Amino acid sequence: MLQLRDLPTQEVLRRFAQRYPEADVTAIASFLMLLRVATDLSVALDACLSKHDLLQGRWWVLILLMRETDLTSTPSVLAEKLGVTRASMTGLLDGLEQGGLVQRISVPQDRRSVKIQLTPAGQAKLDAVMPDYYTRLRLCMQGLNEQQRNDLQAILGVIDRGMSAWDFNQ
């Protein structure tokens, strides 16, 4: 993922706002900061996962499977939850199955469909990764008290709902 390292100075923002009257300087600054922190986090997550021979897409699939009480789902549902195409999910599952972390099981009731199940090896992989990941995440967030965490989630919720306005006229 592309990682914005260089946020604009106040002076640059003012200059852009002068050329483009539609600009809302504090909205832009907040947006850019949000993108930057999120990409930083994603890059750091990649680094953490690579130590365990995992890529982010495959790791999310394992987590989605572990969230299910029967450790099972289908390619379509997984693709929907992960926001990738079904074609991409086929590739992710190929990789995971090759590594023995998930298992494709045919479904007699609907022969178009396939069940995807987390294997014991897949669970073991998560048991190796998650403590590492959670520990880092805890450290990374420890500067925020409960109030700030709630504030953050509330503010992000407002932005997410505001995004319906994004596609207002397409």
Next chain:
Amino acid sequence: MLQLRDLPTQEVLRRFAQRYPEADVTAIASFLMLLRVATDLSVALDACLSKHDLLQGRWWVLILLMRETDLTSTPSVLAEKLGVTRASMTGLLDGLEQGGLVQRISVPQDRRSVKIQLTPAGQAKLDAVMPDYYTRLRLCMQGLNEQQRNDLQAILGVIDRGMSAWDFNQ
């Protein structure tokens, strides 16, 4: 980009926290919400830019150039600011140059280096895109007052500084 569409329920988070004592539930929830909103924004941005025949990487390069008073930079500096490798920047610049949006200019003082300059066509492209982008961004952020925007930036700043802890023991 991968777009998390499915956040865990409180019940699932509790179950994970029970298996992994390292888990900090509110830290995880905040982190996932942050990633989700950021990827949603990035996907929406992609959609907006594609209407103008632009890809995100190339668009950021144009913006970085416009931030310079002489509309000029170098591949190395642009790569650094965008958080991509110099090899990737070569590809981005190839695309932009082919579209006439930037221009490679040789530097006699250091014959290893190349100056990259925003062309009038590149500036015109930005003049077409930015009002659209800024308008959407304004709508998307209009649910937040100035206090909340400041809070958001402050909280993100804490997380960003906390990320130095991420790589604590590699």
Next chain:
DNA sequence: TCATTATAGTTAGGTGGCTAATTATGTCAA
């Protein structure tokens, strides 16, 4: 009944990012 449509998953081919190696040029110290 059976043509039409919808759905599940895969395959084929394209693209943008990556790493590693290459070419060319500049810098510096013995």
Next chain:
DNA sequence: TTGACATAATTAGCCACCTAACTATAATGA
């Protein structure tokens, strides 16, 4: 002076995602 190293940009080849098209199966309705 010159050998070793550093730096700038590029090329070559890999990988994960994409879209579009395909196969197989199920559901629907005239």
